[in-house]
Amino acid sequence: MTPRILVVEDQEDNRRIIRDLLASAGYQMIEALDGESGVRLAETERPDLILMDIQLPGLDGYEATRRIKANPELCSIPIIVVTSYALSGDDVKAMQAGCDAYVAKPFSPRQLLAKIREFLAAGPVPAA
Numbered sequence: 001m002t003p004r005i006l007v008v009e010d011q012e013d014n015r016r017i018i019r020d021l022l023a024s025a026g027y028q029m030i031e032a033l034d035g036e037s038g039v040r041l042a043e044t045e046r047p048d049l050i051l052m053d054i055q056l057p058g059l060d061g062y063e064a065t066r067r068i069k070a071n072p073e074l075c076s077i078p079i080i081v082v083t084s085y086a087l088s089g090d091d092v093k094a095m096q097a098g099c100d101a102y103v104a105k106p107f108s109p110r111q112l113l114a115k116i117r118e119f120l121a122a123g124p125v126p127a128a
């Protein structure tokens with residue numbers, strides 16, 4: 001089965017970069033443009049992994065991460081937060097929200113792919 005990755009990202013430029021990256025690696029991408037639809041698509045699509053932006057219209061990436069991780073049926077899906085706020089302590093906030101890993105923008109495509117592969121190879125995250 002082709003791994004399916006849900007990308008929650010409001011910026012088309014960023015989605016295009018990630019879309020190309022995931023396609024080149026043979027992954028299928030599901031796209032959400034805001035936090036609410038990110039949570040909804042996590043429920044309906046049950047992706048193998050989620051890439052989560054933080055700054056999103058409406059529900060931000062922290063709250064979307066909290067809601068997904070609070071759902072016992074979804075909490076095993078690894079969430080990698082991708083954000084540009086590494087210098088302002090948002091990496092700590094992202095981990096507190098329950099994400100499994102953190103990648104700062106601008107990310108190198110190789111680094112992001114390595115992180116994705118690490119989690120997909122490890123299988124679902126055991127429930128805490």
Ligand code: MN
Nearest residue numbers: 010053055056
């Ligand atoms: Mn954003």
